Amino acid sequence: MPPNERCPNCHALVADWHVEWYKTEGLTLYQGRAAMDCPLCRRPVGFQGGRIGPAPAGTPLMRQNAEQAAQWASSQAISAGGSLQGYTTAAGAGIQYASYWAPQEVGQADANQRAKLGRP
Numbered sequence: 527m528p529p530n531e532r533c534p535n536c537h538a539l540v541a542d543w544h545v546e547w548y549k550t551e552g553l554t555l556y557q558g559r560a561a562m563d564c565p566l567c568r569r570p571v572g573f574q575g576g577r578i579g580p581a582p583a584g585t586p587l588m589r590q591n592a593e594q595a596a597q598w599a600s601s602q603a604i605s606a607g608g609s610l611q612g613y614t615t616a617a618g619a620g621i622q623y624a625s626y627w628a629p630q631e632v633g634q635a636d637a638n639q640r641a642k643l644g645r646p
């Protein structure tokens with residue numbers, strides 16, 4: 527997904543759409559058969575012909591998965607402490623997802639990820 531693309535609904539510049547945070551729906555998103563939601567306005571965003579745009583009517587709306595995001599953060603957000611909580615509160619692309627999940631949901635996903643990795 528191209529970074530720094532504007533949301534077709536709220537027109538905010540989204541630094542990173544984090545398609546890797548979806549579970550198996552990633553492929554259907556790229557094929558334009560599912561819509562993702564904007565982290566800021568939560569309205570459906572489509573992806574067609576390599577570009578972000580309005581979601582075609584009737585496409586199912588996918589939601590990013592906190593567990594998947596926490597797993598990503600454990601290896602990709604090292605400077606933010608390797609946690610989803612750290613990433614979504616640090617300045618940069620992550621802060622746009624600060625209110626995407628409830629704080630308990632983020633905390634639980636981080637805890638599950640730490641347990642999986644055998645970290646304290």
Ligand SMILES: [Zn+2]
Pocket residue numbers: 533534535536537538564565566567568569
């Ligand atoms: Zn938006």
